[in-house]
Amino acid sequence: MTDALVEIRDLTKTFGRGARRAGPAVDGLSLDVSPGGIFGLLGPNGSGKTTTLRMLFGLVRPDAGSIRVLGRPVPQHLWEVAPQMGALIDGPRLLPNMTGRRNLELLAAIRSIAPNRIDEVLELVALAHRAGDQVRTYSHGMRQRLALAAAILGRPRLLVLDEPSNGLDPAGMSQMRAFITQLAQQGDVTVVLSSHLLSEVEQVCDRVAILNQGRLVSSGPLKEILSSAASGPWVRVRCEDPVRAAAILTAFGCTVEGVAGGIRVAGSDQREVLSRLLDGGLTVQGVSEDQRTLEEAFLTATGEST
Ligand SMILES: Nc1ncnc2c1ncn2[C@@H]1O[C@H](COP(=O)(O)OP(=O)(O)O)[C@@H](O)[C@H]1O
Ligand SMILES: [Mg+2]
Incomplete structure (x- = not known):
């Protein structure tokens, strides 16, 4: 019962x-x-x-x-x-x-x-x-x-x-x-x-x-x-040079996706992402937690994503 x-x-x-x-x-x-x-x-x-x-x-x-x-x-x-x-x-x-x-x-x-x-x-x-x-x-x-x-x-x-x-x-x-x-x-x-x-x-x-x-x-x-993204929570980064930011973070083993105004990153936390980008000499405008929309969760769960 x-x-x-x-x-x-x-x-x-x-x-x-x-x-x-x-x-x-x-x-x-x-x-x-x-x-x-x-x-x-x-x-x-x-x-x-x-x-x-x-x-x-x-x-x-x-x-x-x-x-x-x-x-x-x-x-x-x-x-x-x-x-x-x-x-x-x-x-x-x-x-x-x-x-x-x-x-x-x-x-x-x-x-x-x-x-x-x-x-x-x-x-x-x-x-x-x-x-x-x-x-x-x-x-x-x-x-x-x-x-x-x-x-x-x-x-x-x-x-x-x-x-x-x-x-x-x-x-x-x-x-x-x-x-x-x-x-x-x-x-x-x-x-x-x-x-x-x-x-x-x-x-x-x-x-x-x-x-x-x-x-x-x-x-x-x-x-x-x-x-519950497969690869853990995402971090959203707003920055001036998303391509370089992506290169830096990918080199550390993160998963990176491009989004409007920046990138979203899985496989690391906010502090680590920020410190790596600053160490890389990048201007970062903002780092925040990025909740997946239910749409993304849904597509992952039903196996209809990429
Ligand atoms: N009375 C019924 N007779 C035959 N097939 C049905 C009947 N009701 C539903 N189905 C089939 O069962 C499946 C699930 O339908 P349904 O429960 O209506 O899904 P949903 O509400 O999520 O759209 C579908 O393939 C639908 O065609
Ligand atoms: Mg129905």
Whole structure:
């Protein structure tokens, strides 16, 4: 037993039969989501994110492996934990000819949720002013926000958002990110968010698992994933003569890459880099730690870099 909110062990799922059988969509995946914060499931299209998340809700049956949510085996005991789970998977399922408020009222009635919660969630996703309009008059972004409101209506302990900003324009994406961050900060909820967008995961998640072809390639706190370059942390150097700087540091066995305004160096620390360059007679304008972007970490992890 662990205190993980979600515990996935050796999970495998292959779609299709016989000649139509494809490679596994999820392939021996093990993963723990501990309580609190925002957990990112990052991977390119087709890497198995949606399939994994659907299995948490019993929407896809695993071939092998096990899942526990809030300590209960799923799908066997889903009925016990489902009231504490909220989801935005496969796009919003809303009734277009009803108002936004009516959609939420129906859900609240089915799930015995106090009606005053409806105003709270409408406020939270900034839809209160349009709650009386039919959903078919809503923009895609507004529908997505209403779907988020529906997902959090029952104050879930686990909120699963599958590519929540898909199809949104940049303003809509940033608004969605703000809502999600706000939710995670104020409530007793753990968010699991999937995305193929590195920038999104980088901006909202505190820990991340990277999937590729149904397999886990890397997981951990965002900071660690960002700094775990194969060759250690990088040092960024701003200097006037990057070519000479590169030559000096390469001679000491460092790995050097050219970047705008200077170079980035692996295989040494800031003090050593600085002293070698100064010894070499170079004018150095700045030396700082250089965090890899998740994009770089992602490419390294999925083996798609050079
Ligand atoms: N219902 C399905 N039937 C057949 N193949 C599927 C089905 N759902 C997903 N797949 C396949 O499984 C793989 C993983 O898909 P998916 O989980 O949707 O990935 P992601 O969400 O990361 O884009 C893909 O190759 C996809 O084509
Ligand atoms: Mg998907």
